[in-house]
Amino acid sequence: MKTLEEVITLVQQEVKSINYTGEPKELYDPMNYVLQLGGKRLRPVTVLLAANLFSEDITAFPAAKAVEVFHNFTLVHDDIMDDAPLRRGQKTVHEKWNDNVAILSGDSLLIKAYDHFLEGSYANLNAVLSVFNTTAIEVCEGQQLDMNFETRDDVTISEYINMIRLKTSVLVGGAMKIGALVANASEADAEYIYDFGVNVGLAFQLQDDYLDCFGDPEKFGKQVGGDIISNKKTFMMLKALELDSTGELTGWLGKSNFDNKEKVSAVKQIYKKLGIDELAFKLMDQYYIKGLESLQAIKVNNGQKTMLKAFAAQLMKRSH
């Protein structure tokens, strides 16, 4: 049996080996460019780990590549919508080429994702693609909700949780369910692993929101305080608005002329004062534990679950 590190390395090699060829180059170059920007390849790793739980004798790599290529499709199109200039420190596709090239090469990545599934010659292709389609549409719903929330001032915490569930967590759950299905897991076990993935995905996104605010700038990779600067309606922001009776936080959100550093520092102080950091941790823990309970319910022996547990713990930077 392979170690977690070996699985991760294998998946990274598989993704790195993807090289689409064809004409015109304005279509194919951006597809290869975005795929080779790197990244931790978390989603395809989860496909493999989920599949390994049920069978060692399967080829889940095509499905894993499909999920990663789909994820990259979303990155290319989201970056247009968010007008993002950089992705992993490099120019985004629409910046390096233009919006039209980004739309079309993104579309082509989505089609290629389906093509990778076909490579797998899966006997239960219909069931596998059904999970994938449901997940893919939900990711689109999440992205649209995220954009809608930017101009709304009545977003609730449950709406926010639903949005991040759709935008980011269902793909983790879907990746695992797909891994389970290509390894011929039972329908019940496939559901359990889906719930494990969605809940760990939620915990992971809430952790990302937390780190965006309280993370170590050296380790976080993105600008710390970005969510605060853009008034992003995260769990922390929404909870703080609910608890802040002084109106101090609302004051900061309404101001247009301020120093960003000053704002980030002031909002962080408000969060600390209201205990928002602790509440965020508590919520993260709830989802994480809920996820582990679903994993526990899967009918394979506990030894086989070790690697998935280790991977989840690694994601959540925990020792257990």
Place this chain on the structure above:
Amino acid sequence: MKTLEEVITLVQQEVKSINYTGEPKELYDPMNYVLQLGGKRLRPVTVLLAANLFSEDITAFPAAKAVEVFHNFTLVHDDIMDDAPLRRGQKTVHEKWNDNVAILSGDSLLIKAYDHFLEGSYANLNAVLSVFNTTAIEVCEGQQLDMNFETRDDVTISEYINMIRLKTSVLVGGAMKIGALVANASEADAEYIYDFGVNVGLAFQLQDDYLDCFGDPEKFGKQVGGDIISNKKTFMMLKALELDSTGELTGWLGKSNFDNKEKVSAVKQIYKKLGIDELAFKLMDQYYIKGLESLQAIKVNNGQKTMLKAFAAQLMKRSH
């Protein structure tokens, strides 16, 4: 056996019955909006007609809907790229909503296209989707080539034919091949019907280019002369540039201050003088006849081919 008109009516009803439900409405409303703008539904009709050639006992409707929904995805994204304000006399999605909504609802239509294939529970789903993916990627290649050609002044006639083959004809061929596959045609017959579709598709696109120039404004539906006004490098334009030794045509293309009506009239006269209209007809005919030869080669009795022949003739506005 159903008549051609009955098949067309059934397909139109099937497409009209599509109504995607879900939240948020900014994602789902545009998907339903573009699908209900109408149109002749040529592509899903060809799926049905091709399937009927090989089997009466099949349900090709899911595949037909998939192809039509895919076509609508291309319309939504192409309209963003071409900055088109109107589609069938109504506002395009990006005009009625915005670019981001059009990108995301287009993406969702592409995913839904795959979902329709799953509805069919096709035993040979892998083979069906393989044809669909190849076709879909080629349509993207064609759109990118079309955009590239706008800024190139060395486009050759064979490059133009290859571009329209990819952008429009392979979808007609692909639709027919998919229809054949869901009706369990042999691989050889599926190839013949693909060639029939591609060649008739080429003839149809060349006819569309011809009508853009010489069509009856009452019947054409689009602005007659639009290609001439925008210096579009069609077969007629490229052939005329090749044959025009006077430099008169090049003169018209270079001018920036002119009356559009005057330009259209002058270029049409040049075309007539050089016999371009006749050459366009000849090329159309070549592809049309080549298509009919492929249809002839299919190993079913000739009576069953009558409806497909009649449909092709109707497309080409011919009596035979």
